[in-house]
Amino acid sequence: MDQLKALQNYVEREILLNPAYKQPLILLKAIRNGAVYGTKVRFPHAFVMVFLFRSGTFREKLWLIFKATRQHASNLARFALLYKGGCLLLKNMNGGKEDSFHSLLAGLHGGYWVFGHGRGATSSVNQQICVYVFARVMLAFAKLAVLPPGDNSLVGGAYGGRGGKGLLNLNQEQRELVQKYSWPAFASISWACVMWLFRYYPETLQPSLRSSMTYIYTSADEWDSMQNFLWHHK
Template sequence: MDAAVLNPQLHDVLSLVKGFRNGVVYGAKIRFPHALVMTLLFRTGSPQDKLVAILRATRDHARGLAFFVTAYKSVMLLQRRLAPSGKNSDLHAFIAGCVGGYFVFGEKTSVNQQIILYLFSRIAMGAANTAIKAGNISAPPNSFAIFAALCWGAVMVLFRRDKSVLQDSLQSSMTYLYEDSNHWTSLKTLLWHNK
């Protein structure tokens, strides 16, 4: 079915359906391998507990993206219909994103927190690239290396001072890497097992 030949109202409804579908598929494709690896590497419990954790994280990510896409596209459609020009603007995108973000990703869960932190880091990089592209600032030589240095320096200070302020998975990873590596009781716990 060619989308170009549909009447506009039907096209809008079907774009919501496809957006929901794409959110489910993309969320599952992204989260399942991540949850599988992280669960197998770091989670304790029975195989059944691990499977439930993997499937729950996959479901939460897929559902979140599906509902966000649907909410965002719905608010955009509503605003387009109410706009005198009949077109969407950047302000419309911001409002629709805020509405979807608040209602879909507003609850602080581990999956939502990872998604929001991922977005925040991409926004910071995008804002810097936008300013450079517009000519508002010049990229210093080795700008990515400087950015990497500042990120790692800041996180190491936060971890050293009070690791409880960091996100749980980052806190856990850093404890494993930087604190657990200071302790062993035998050759086995030095080289093979952490504890």
């Protein structure tokens, strides 16, 4: 027991609290936070939705729950790595000084490679995450444009439409280009905007989103022991 405690003290002193390893450990904790939060959010949602609305055997339903949870956790972990890594890289390249566009560029880069790129980019899990982020971004920008920072309670809303011909008259080639690049652009810009808003105007974001982003990204910078590096936050 004493040897285990001594080992823990050594790891904390020589690694976790060593300024030389601060930035790599921030990335490691960001990955951990993204994976944990993604699992916490997706598992209960997938469990309820699959058992209520999906057909199949018990084993097949468990596999669907596992796949959805794995993808959500993996995506948030990878985005946290790319976002925090991008911010740290840009800050280091700027002489240790953070600029306002760093979070925007890091969010744009992470949003594209995690949510806007590859065969899984338009999966239902990715679409739900990006649409959620986009909706919160629009609410935040609306508040930022017309109101001073303050309470962010959503009173109510209604959605609907009657369809139509659209505002743009595109030929077949142009439509194909829009179809090819619209989702990557949508995902990347949504994540770039929400990360910029979270960094500089967090009070404009919905409290639940702000809380989740604080858990994943802000708390990745803080720890003073092995316990709150691995298991819980400081």
